Amino acid sequence: MKITHTTQDMEKYKGDMITYFVHQQGKKVPVCDNKFVQDTVKLAFKAGDFSGKEGETLLFYPSGQGKLPAKRVLVIGLGKAEEGKSNNGATPSDVWRDNYRRAGGKVSETARKTRTEKILVVVPASFILDKQETIECISEGLILGAYQFRKYKKTKEEDETPGTIKEILLFTEKANKAVLQGLNRGKNAALAGCAARDMANEPGNVWTPTRFAEFGRKLARTYNFTCKVLSKTDMLRFKMGGILGVNSGSAQPPKMVILEYRTAPRNPTLLLVGKGLTFDSGGISLKPPKGMEEMKFDMCGGAAVLGAMQAIGEEKPKNINIVAIVPATENLPGPSALKPGDIITIYGGKTIEVVNTDAEGRLILADALAYGIKQYKPKAVVDLATLTGAVIIGLGHHRTGLLSNDDELARKILAAGDRCGEPLWRLPLGPEYSKQIKSKVADIKNVGNRAAGTITAAAFLQEFVGETAWAHLDIAGTAYNFTDKPYTTQNGPSGIGVRTLLELVRKWK
Numbered sequence: 346m347k348i349t350h351t352t353q354d355m356e357k358y359k360g361d362m363i364t365y366f367v368h369q370q371g372k373k374v375p376v377c378d379n380k381f382v383q384d385t386v387k388l389a390f391k392a393g394d395f396s397g398k399e400g401e402t403l404l405f406y407p408s409g410q411g412k413l414p415a416k417r418v419l420v421i422g423l424g425k426a427e428e429g430k431s432n433n434g435a436t437p438s439d440v441w442r443d444n445y446r447r448a449g450g451k452v453s454e455t456a457r458k459t460r461t462e463k464i465l466v467v468v469p470a471s472f473i474l475d476k477q478e479t480i481e482c483i484s485e486g487l488i489l490g491a492y493q494f495r496k497y498k499k500t501k502e503e504d505e506t507p508g509t510i511k512e513i514l515l516f517t518e519k520a521n522k523a524v525l526q527g528l529n530r531g532k533n534a535a536l537a538g539c540a541a542r543d544m545a546n547e548p549g550n551v552w553t554p555t556r557f558a559e560f561g562r563k564l565a566r567t568y569n570f571t572c573k574v575l576s577k578t579d580m581l582r583f584k585m586g587g588i589l590g591v592n593s594g595s596a597q598p599p600k601m602v603i604l605e606y607r608t609a610p611r612n613p614t615l616l617l618v619g620k621g622l623t624f625d626s627g628g629i630s631l632k633p634p635k636g637m638e639e640m641k642f643d644m645c646g647g648a649a650v651l652g653a654m655q656a657i658g659e660e661k662p663k664n665i666n667i668v669a670i671v672p673a674t675e676n677l678p679g680p681s682a683l684k685p686g687d688i689i690t691i692y693g694g695k696t697i698e699v700v701n702t703d704a705e706g707r708l709i710l711a712d713a714l715a716y717g718i719k720q721y722k723p724k725a726v727v728d729l730a731t732l733t734g735a736v737i738i739g740l741g742h743h744r745t746g747l748l749s750n751d752d753e754l755a756r757k758i759l760a761a762g763d764r765c766g767e768p769l770w771r772l773p774l775g776p777e778y779s780k781q782i783k784s785k786v787a788d789i790k791n792v793g794n795r796a797a798g799t800i801t802a803a804a805f806l807q808e809f810v811g812e813t814a815w816a817h818l819d820i821a822g823t824a825y826n827f828t829d830k831p832y833t834t835q836n837g838p839s840g841i842g843v844r845t846l847l848e849l850v851r852k853w854k
C-alpha cells in the first residue's frame with residue numbers, strides 16, 4: 346500500500362473513496378468543509394442516522410449527482426471537540442491522538458469492507474493537536490488499520506471480503522514541513538508495527554530462532570547497525586544456562602540476536618530486550634491443547650524490539666545509543682528437555698531451581714539481561730515479554746503490565762504508552778514478592794506460588810538487572826487480541842510495544 350500527501354483539488358478526486366472527518370455538535374448538524382457532503386450529512390442527521398459521534402460512519406454514493414467524482418464518500422465522526430478529558434494518566438492531547446488514530450483506522454476498516462482500493466483522506470483541522478500530530482496519528486491509524494496477513498491464503502473465495510487498500514492520499518491545503526514530517530513519523534511507526542505483526546503472524550514452523558537472526562542481519566545491512574548472533578556454541582562458552590536449558594528439548598538451534606545502533610560513546614545507551622520464544626508448548630510442564638496454537642505469539646516481545654529497531658534505523662535519533670537483544674528459542678518437551686527439579690546456571694553464575702518448565706520466558710530473559718548489562722553498561726534497560734497469563738487476569742487485554750525499579754523510567758514509559766495508544770499500568774515490586782521465589786536448593790526458583798504471578802515473574806527478572814534502571818513490560822494480554830479499536834486486529838498480533846519504544850526513544854532526554 347502506498348500512502349502519500351497531496352494538495353491537488355480534492356473535489357476533482359476520481360478514486361474509489363473520499364473521506365471527511367466531522368465533529369459532533371450537540372443538537373446541531375455536524376459541519377463539513379464540503380458543501381455537497383454537508384447537505385447529505387444534514388439529511389442523515391435529520392433522519393437520526395448520523396450525529397458525528399466518535400466512531401460513527403456515514404457512507405454514500407455521490408455519482409450521478411455531479412458534485413464529487415469519487416465513487417464513495419465516507420464521513421467519520423470524531424465526537425465532540427470539547428471532549429478529550431484526561432483519563433487514567435492520559436492527557437487530553439493523548440486522548441485526541443488516539444481518537445485520530447481510531448478515525449484513520451475506521452477509514453481503512455470501512456474501505457476494506459467495501460473493497461475500496463484508492464482513497465483520498467481530507468485531513469481535518471484539530472482543536473487540540475497541531476497539523477503535524479493530526480497527520481501523524483491519522484496516517485498511523487490508516488496504515489495499522491489497513492494491515493492484513495494473507496500470505497498463506499492460496500485459494501481465493503468467491504465473495505471474498507475484506508479487500509486490500511492500494512493507495513491512500515492525504516489532502517491538506519498546503520504542503521509544509523509539518524505536514525510531511527507528520528506523515529513520515531506516522532508511516533515509520535505504523536510500518537514498524539506492521540513488521541512486528543508480520544513476524545508474529547508467521548507460524549512457529551516458519552518463524553524460527555534462525556529467522557529472527559536473519560531479520561536482525563537484514564536490519565543491520567539496511568540501517569548500518571552492528572549485528573551479532575550468538576550461536577549455541579557461544580552460549581555454551583558464556584555459560585548461558587537459561588536459554589540453553591529451555592532450548593534443550595527443541596531441534597531448532599537457539600539464537601541470541603544483538604543489534605547495536607551507535608551514535609557517540611559519550612551518549613547514554615538504552616538496552617532493549619525482547620522475549621523471542623518462537624513456540625511455547627510449556628515443555629515437560631506441558632500446556633493443555635486448547636489454544637496452544639496461540640503460543641506461536643510468544644515471540645511478540647522480540648518482534649516488538651526488532652520492529653522498534655526498524656523505525657529507529659529510519660529515524661536515526663541523535664544523543665542515544667541503542668542495543669537490542671532478542672533471545673530466541675522454542676520450548677518443547679524433547680528427550681533432553683529441561684525437567685522440573687533441574688537446576689541451571691544463568692549467565693553470571695546465579696543458580697535456578699526449575700520448578701515449572703513453562704515459566705521459561707524468565708529463564709531466557711535472565712541470560713539476555715545479565716549479558717546485555719555486563720557487556721553494554723546501559724543507562725536503562727527495557728524488556729518486553731509475553732511473560733504471564735496472570736497479567737491477563739489482572740489487566741485484561743487493554744493494558745500492558747509495567748514493573749520497574751526506577752520511578753523516572755516508569756513515568757517515561759507510561760507517558761510514551763499513553764501518547765501512542767498503547768496504555769500500560771504499573772504494578773509494584775518489593776522484597777515481600779521476591780521472597781516468594783526463594784529456593785531451598787538453589788539461589789532462586791523460577792516460579793512462586795499462584796499469588797501475584799506477574800509480579801513474581803518480574804521479581805525473578807529483577808535478580809538479573811542489579812542497580813541498572815530497568816522496566817519490564819508484560820505484554821501477554823496486549824500482544825494479540827489487544828483491546829478492540831479500528832486499527833488493532835482482533836484475533837491477531839497487535840505489534841504492541843513497537844510504538845511505545847519508538848516514542849520513548851524520540852522523547853529521550
Ligand code: BES
Pocket residue numbers: 625627643701703704705706731732733734735792793798821822
Ligand atoms: N508464554 C507464557 C505466558 C502467556 C500466557 C502468554 C498466556 C500469552 C498468553 C509463559 O511462558 C507461561 O507459560 N507462563 C506461565 C507461568 C507459570 C508456569 C508460573 C503462566 O502464565 O501460566
Ligand code: MN
Pocket residue numbers: 625627702703704705706
Ligand atoms: Mn511458558
Ligand code: ZN
Pocket residue numbers: 622625643703705706731732
Ligand atoms: Zn512463554
